[in-house]
Amino acid sequence: MNTLEAIMTRRSTRSYSAAAVESDKLQKIIEAGRYAPSGGNNQTNHFLVVQNPEVLKKLAALAESAFAKMEVTPETYSSLKSSILLSKKGGYVFYYNAPVLIIVANQKNYGNNLADSAVAVENMMLAANDLNLGSCWINQLHWLTEDEKILAYLREIGLTENERVYASMVVGYAKSADGLPVRKSLPRKGNRRVIDMMIYHDKIEKKEINPGVVFQYLFQGGKQLMGYHWNMADGSKVEMHTHESEQLGYCIKGGFIIVEDGKEYQIGAGDAYIIPANVPHSFVAVGDTEAIDIFHPLRKILPDGNPA
Numbered sequence: 001m002n003t004l005e006a007i008m009t010r011r012s013t014r015s016y017s018a019a020a021v022e023s024d025k026l027q028k029i030i031e032a033g034r035y036a037p038s039g040g041n042n043q044t045n046h047f048l049v050v051q052n053p054e055v056l057k058k059l060a061a062l063a064e065s066a067f068a069k070m071e072v073t074p075e076t077y078s079s080l081k082s083s084i085l086l087s088k089k090g091g092y093v094f095y096y097n098a099p100v101l102i103i104v105a106n107q108k109n110y111g112n113n114l115a116d117s118a119v120a121v122e123n124m125m126l127a128a129n130d131l132n133l134g135s136c137w138i139n140q141l142h143w144l145t146e147d148e149k150i151l152a153y154l155r156e157i158g159l160t161e162n163e164r165v166y167a168s169m170v171v172g173y174a175k176s177a178d179g180l181p182v183r184k185s186l187p188r189k190g191n192r193r194v195i196d197m198m199i200y201h202d203k204i205e206k207k208e209i210n211p212g213v214v215f216q217y218l219f220q221g222g223k224q225l226m227g228y229h230w231n232m233a234d235g236s237k238v239e240m241h242t243h244e245s246e247q248l249g250y251c252i253k254g255g256f257i258i259v260e261d262g263k264e265y266q267i268g269a270g271d272a273y274i275i276p277a278n279v280p281h282s283f284v285a286v287g288d289t290e291a292i293d294i295f296h297p298l299r300k301i302l303p304d305g306n307p308a
């Protein structure tokens with residue numbers, strides 16, 4: 001996995017199997033954290049790597065008891081609110097029962113404590129993804145960093161007098177059918193810049209959604225329009241489906257049998273087609289086929305089954 005792939009496929013994993021993380025893999029993850037940049041090259045991050053189930057349980061109990069004493073107000077940050085409410089209910093384990101919790105502490109009087117911890121955590125999450133391990137940022141110990149009991153316990157396990165917790169993360173094998181972390185992309189919103197109006201096609205990922213059916217976004221940043229580019233091997237199919245968008249297609253090469261609203265049409269290179277909104281339709285490629293499709297308004301469900 002190259003760096004960009006690791007970035008684009010990293011997702012937060014919140015369900016872990018009991019399998020231990022091999023120590024060589026854990027070592028690589030921590031090295032990735034140590035090799036993160038630091039302000040003025042201070043290198044004051046301190047990694048407390050907790051694997052002992054008793055220590056993990058004790059931290060969960062201390063955090064639960066601290067959150068349970070807090071009150072929710074209309075201003076309470078939503079994630080903190082759920083920690084408080086779940087703790088009041090009882091049985092709250094803030095680290096998702098992952099086998100490893102990496103706490104990143106730093107000097108409380110150092111101006112880049114939070115930034116240095118954050119870049120280290122990101123490096124470690126990317127390394128975990130590269131090693132097929134799931135990970136997730138865990139903020140609870142940062143919120144509770146001034147809690148007397150937690151501070152005292154963390155000092156027992158290695159935190160020094162002037163250090164506080166700025167971030168933490170869990171890592172472990174995902175509890176999934178294939179043991180791999182969730183990698184389904186989560187759409188990103190906002191912060192689009194003008195540069196997003198140019199998308200170079202060879203930079204866009206190709207996805208094979210059915211055998212022989214490969215799709216790429218033509219463009220994903222439009223407000224009213226979106227489009228795909230398709231390559232379909234001879235005989236490959238896009239099964240019957242509908243969407244709320246009107247679709248305008250253009251066959252560049254090869255051809256299709258299109259079944260649209262119960263009628264069959266055969267089209268070839270240079271032909272265009274319209275599929276009205278909410279009309280069931282399917283495609284079978286005749287010869288090796290290439291086409292583009294434009295949709296208006298934006299599709300809510302994408303051809304790979306992901307929400308837009």
Ligand SMILES: Cc1cc2nc3c(=O)[nH]c(=O)nc-3n(C[C@H](O)[C@H](O)[C@H](O)COP(=O)(O)O)c2cc1C
Nearest residue numbers: 010011012013014079118136137138139140182186
């Ligand atoms: C500063 C920060 C704090 C976060 N705190 C938590 C947390 O306490 N618990 C949690 O489950 N996820 C936490 N997350 C993960 C975000 O919820 C997650 O990154 C976001 O929902 C996007 O999903 P993705 O990581 O799968 O792309 C945190 C992320 C960041 C950057």
